[in-house]
Amino acid sequence: MNKLLVALIAGGFATVAAAQTAAPAAAPMAAPVTKSEVNKEKAKTLEATTKGGDSTTGGPATAAQAKKDTAVSKTVAKPTTAQKKADAVTTTTKGGESSTGGPATAAQDKANTAASKAIPKPTTAEKAADVKGAATPKAATP
Numbered sequence: 856m857n858k859l860l861v862a863l864i865a866g867g868f869a870t871v872a873a874a875q876t877a878a879p880a881a882a883p884m885a886a887p888v889t890k891s892e893v894n895k896e897k898a899k900t901l902e903a904t905t906k907g908g909d910s911t912t913g914g915p916a917t918a919a920q921a922k923k924d925t926a927v928s929k930t931v932a933k934p935t936t937a938q939k940k941a942d943a944v945t946t947t948t949k950g951g952e953s954s955t956g957g958p959a960t961a962a963q964d965k966a967n968t969a970a971s972k973a974i975p976k977p978t979t980a981e982k983a984a985d986v987k988g989a990a991t992p993k994a995a996t997p
Contacts, residue, residue: 934942977985
């Protein structure tokens with residue numbers, strides 16, 4: 856135990872001594888850059904970017920395709936108010952797919968309730984026997 860304490864204390868002293876050593880010398884700084892040199896570099900990168908091959912932002916080809924798509928979409932007839940109302944009625948009240956259920960769900964609920972009521976409930980004596988049987992160690996082992 857004493858050896859462990861001595862090792863821990865020695866390790867602590869070594870850590871503190873290492874933390875107090877001088878920082879390594881910094882790398883030499885580059886020559887100061889003037890504002891005009893920075894602007895020239897920016898101009899070069901901008902020129903290289905604008906002269907690049909394919910444009911990712913679109914251009915005349917994309918505009919022409921957008922015009923065609925708009926023309927096609929305008930030929931599709933919009934639904935009338937009567938069609939919209941009919942769609943709303945069929946999806947909500949007339950047996951459409953509903954997340955809350957409908958007539959079929961109500962019928963299934965009644966059938967499930969009747970089936971659960973048909974199962975006899977355990978008596979008090981049966982419940983006590985179940986509790987007593989679960990408490991014995993023999994019942995716990997396979």
